[in-house]
Amino acid sequence: xxxxxxxxxxxxxxxxxxxxxxxxxxxxxxxxxxxxxxxxxxxxxxxxxxxxxxxxxxxxxxxxxxxxxxxxxxxxxxxxxxxxxxxxxxxxxxxxxxxxxxxxxxxxxxxxxxxxxxxxxxxxxxxxxxxxxxxxxxxxxxxxxxxxxxxxxxxxxxxxxxxxxxxx
Amino acid sequence: xxxxxxxxxxxxxxxxxxxxxxxxxxxxxxxxxxxxxxxxxxxxxxxxxxxxxxxxxxxxxxxxxxxxxxxxxxxxxxxxxxxxxxxxxxxxxxxxxxxxxxxxxxxxxxxxxxxxxxxxxxxxxxxxxxxxxxxxxxxxxxxxxxxxxxxxxxxxxxxxxxxxxxxxxxxxxxxxxxxxxxxxxxxxxxxxxxxxxxxxxxxxxxxxxxxxxxxxxxxxxxxxxxxxxxxxxxxxxxxxxxxxxxxxxxxxxxxxxxxxxxxxxxxxxxxxxxxxxxxxxxxxxxxxxxxxxxxxxxxxxxxxxx
Numbered sequence: 347x348x349x350x351x352x353x354x355x356x357x358x359x360x361x362x363x364x365x366x367x368x369x370x371x372x373x374x375x376x377x378x379x380x381x382x383x384x385x386x387x388x389x390x391x392x393x394x395x396x397x398x399x400x401x402x403x404x405x406x407x408x409x410x411x412x413x414x415x416x417x418x419x420x421x422x423x424x425x426x427x428x429x430x431x432x433x434x435x436x437x438x439x440x441x442x443x444x445x446x447x448x449x450x451x452x453x454x455x456x457x458x459x460x461x462x463x464x465x466x467x468x469x470x471x472x473x474x475x476x477x478x479x480x481x482x483x484x485x486x487x488x489x490x491x492x493x494x495x496x497x498x499x500x501x502x503x504x505x506x507x508x509x510x511x512x513x514x
Numbered sequence: 515x516x517x518x519x520x521x522x523x524x525x526x527x528x529x530x531x532x533x534x535x536x537x538x539x540x541x542x543x544x545x546x547x548x549x550x551x552x553x554x555x556x557x558x559x560x561x562x563x564x565x566x567x568x569x570x571x572x573x574x575x576x577x578x579x580x581x582x583x584x585x586x587x588x589x590x591x592x593x594x595x596x597x598x599x600x601x602x603x604x605x606x607x608x609x610x611x612x613x614x615x616x617x618x619x620x621x622x623x624x625x626x627x628x629x630x631x632x633x634x635x636x637x638x639x640x641x642x643x644x645x646x647x648x649x650x651x652x653x654x655x656x657x658x659x660x661x662x663x664x665x666x667x668x669x670x671x672x673x674x675x676x677x678x679x680x681x682x683x684x685x686x687x688x689x690x691x692x693x694x695x696x697x698x699x700x701x702x703x704x705x706x707x708x709x710x711x712x713x714x715x716x717x718x719x720x721x722x723x724x725x726x727x728x729x730x731x732x733x734x735x736x737x738x739x740x741x742x743x744x745x746x747x748x749x750x751x752x753x754x755x756x757x758x759x760x761x762x763x764x765x766x767x768x769x770x771x772x773x774x775x776x777x778x779x780x781x782x783x784x785x786x787x788x789x790x791x792x793x794x795x796x797x798x799x800x801x802x803x804x805x806x807x808x809x810x811x812x813x814x815x816x817x818x819x820x
Contacts, residue, residue: 360517360518360519360520361517361518361519361520361521361522362520362521363520363521365521366519366521366522367521389517390608390609391515391517391528391589391608391609392528392589392609393517393519393526393528393589394519394522394526395517395519396519396521396522405556405557407556407575407587407589408556408557408559408573408575411559411573411575411589411591412559412573415561415570415571415605415606418605418608419570419602419605422601422605495709495710495711496518496525496582496584496705496706496709496710497582497583497584497710498582498710498711499582500581500582500584500702500705500706500709500710501702501703501706501710503580503581503582504578504581504582504586504699504702504703504706505699507578507579507580507581507586508578508695508698508699508702510579511550511551511554511578511579511695512691512692512694512695512698514549514691
């Protein structure tokens with residue numbers, strides 16, 4: 347019988363260096379072709395997967411949480427309209443704009459760009475990049491899952507970190 | 515769900531504060547934002563109504579520091595407590611690794627607490643989770659009010675599965691850290707059980723009861739739900755408005771380990787340094803063996819080549 351903790355465990359997301367290297371190559375190519383400022387790859391829960399380009403002026407974690415929230419809300423709207431989901435979202439600003447593209451069914455690519463490029467260029471290359479990323483995620487999903495192994499001292503180290511952090 | 519990113523050497527966990535409207539969820543987050551070291555928390559972001567009621571969620575990124583070579587981060591969310599925001603509550607709950615249920619201890623609020631808890635159970639079920647198997651803490655808030663339910667009454671009405679509970683006066687910061695510490699411990703314990711070799715000891719933080727001392731408090735903001743506005747709070751303070759500069763999440767926190775119960779942890783060498791040291795030892799041993807063999811050969815005791 348599959349327990350709920352099994353369910354949770356099975357759903358845990360693990361990214362290895364090799365995966366991220368492959369993903370980073372696709373993102374770098376996309377940034378170069380489209381002329382965008384930066385790119386964030388975010389999972390549906392709002393956790394950052396990886397990023398590319400100039401992200402110095404961005405609070406990545408907060409943007410990731412808001413992107414995931416925005417996407418989740420829009421998906422619900424789509425369902426109310428009888429759609430599965432809206433695969434592309436676009437927020438236009440005076441200076442910077444952001445496009446959110448769904449990659450597979452659990453990752454979102456957030457692309458920040460300014461007037462150095464156009465929406466059309468971004469949309470064109472984003473579609474190609476999303477297809478490549480989807481293929482990578484598909485490969486990750488289909489290969490035999492090896493168990494992610496944390497350091498043997500994770501437990502004691504975590505307890506120490508909690509005691510240290512939460513000292514009032 | 516926990517994200518383990520070996521490329522960034524990061525572990526990301528999601529914690530959600532749940533509970534009825536005006537029970538003190540956002541106040542909990544404000545206290546964490548205020549009390550945690552500046553280098554370990556980011557901005558507290560709220561998507562709220564103009565009346566300061568949570569519309570979608572509040573969000574606070576918190577960096578625990580290096581845990582066995584992995585940057586361990588918590589993304590902490592609150593949900594809107596008001597009944598009619600259930601669809602947004604459900605969205606925020608998606609992928610949660612642990613839940614703090616903030617219950618209002620004030621007499622007359624029990625039905626709202628029970629209704630919210632049932633709603634949590636239903637929403638977790640929609641995400642394929644059983645409340646009994648999900649890391650969850652009950653926080654009985656507003657213990658300083660004059661007319662509150664006893665802890666026994668709260669336990670009987672709300673805690674059917676014997677989850678850990680804490681008393682709190684979130685407005686004064688009491689009980690906030692112990693609650694979060696215990697839940698963070700439970701989440702990391704679950705991670706440790708599933709992803710670390712067996713010899714690693716338990717993570718769960720010791721059970722600490724928050725005391726509920728006196729002092730008066732009033733309920734938080736009055737509800738006026740109009741057009742939603744989004745704000746990023748740079749001056750999050752419960753009692754005043756102490757400005758805090760934006761703290762980008764640091765990755766420089768030291769690796770720590772407890773020495774004994776109750777003692778502050780001490781710095782230890784990093785896994786990478788230990789690995790380098792063991793490589794040096796192996797190198798010295800091998801060199802010694804080769805040198806000894808050559809000497810024995812020169813002395814005529816053994817012959818290396820025929």
